[in-house]
Amino acid sequence: MADTSSFDIVSDFDRQELVNAVDQTVREINSRYDLKNTKTSVDLGEEEITVSTDSEMTLQAVHGVLQQKAVKRNLSLKIFDYGKVETASGNRVRQVIKLKKGIAQEIGKQISKLIRDEFKKVQASIQGDAVRVSAKSKDDLQAVIQRLKQEDWPVALQFTNYR
Numbered sequence: 001m002a003d004t005s006s007f008d009i010v011s012d013f014d015r016q017e018l019v020n021a022v023d024q025t026v027r028e029i030n031s032r033y034d035l036k037n038t039k040t041s042v043d044l045g046e047e048e049i050t051v052s053t054d055s056e057m058t059l060q061a062v063h064g065v066l067q068q069k070a071v072k073r074n075l076s077l078k079i080f081d082y083g084k085v086e087t088a089s090g091n092r093v094r095q096v097i098k099l100k101k102g103i104a105q106e107i108g109k110q111i112s113k114l115i116r117d118e119f120k121k122v123q124a125s126i127q128g129d130a131v132r133v134s135a136k137s138k139d140d141l142q143a144v145i146q147r148l149k150q151e152d153w154p155v156a157l158q159f160t161n162y163r
Contacts, residue, residue: 006134007162011103011155013079021069028065049097059093076156102129
């Protein structure tokens with residue numbers, strides 16, 4: 001086993017960078033003239049972000065600010081799963097944005113099938129919410145990474161534990 005190389009394909013995000021992006025979003029909301037008196041709140045929970053504001057128009061503006069801050073901090077926009085907009089008390093709107101983490105089983109199967117079909121000397125195995133890819137040649141692993149980056153997956157992919 002020592003003569004084979006491997007890496008893991010995961011879908012994760014840096015929690016601290018997300019905390020910083022949300023903090024910067026709140027600061028910009030409090031300083032922007034068009035959002036200043038909207039009593040907008042952006043609350044970061046364990047697995048979701050809750051946005052509460054006074055209209056759908058300001059909600060869209062908050063989305064734009066949040067996405068801009070996330071991109072600046074190298075967070076993929078694919079981690080955000082926007083829920084439906086709900087009406088809250090006092091003519092306000094609320095939206096829960098779920099944070100996507102891990103590769104779903106069916107996406108893992110698609111990834112491993114693509115690897116099996118295109119790379120004969122490479123093995124892919126699903127391990128929980130990650131996919132382990134192994135091969136004898138590191139060049140084959142590099143080719144797999146390049147090929148997976150060409151596809152547009154519904155989740156953000158990272159390549160970790162490269163050995």
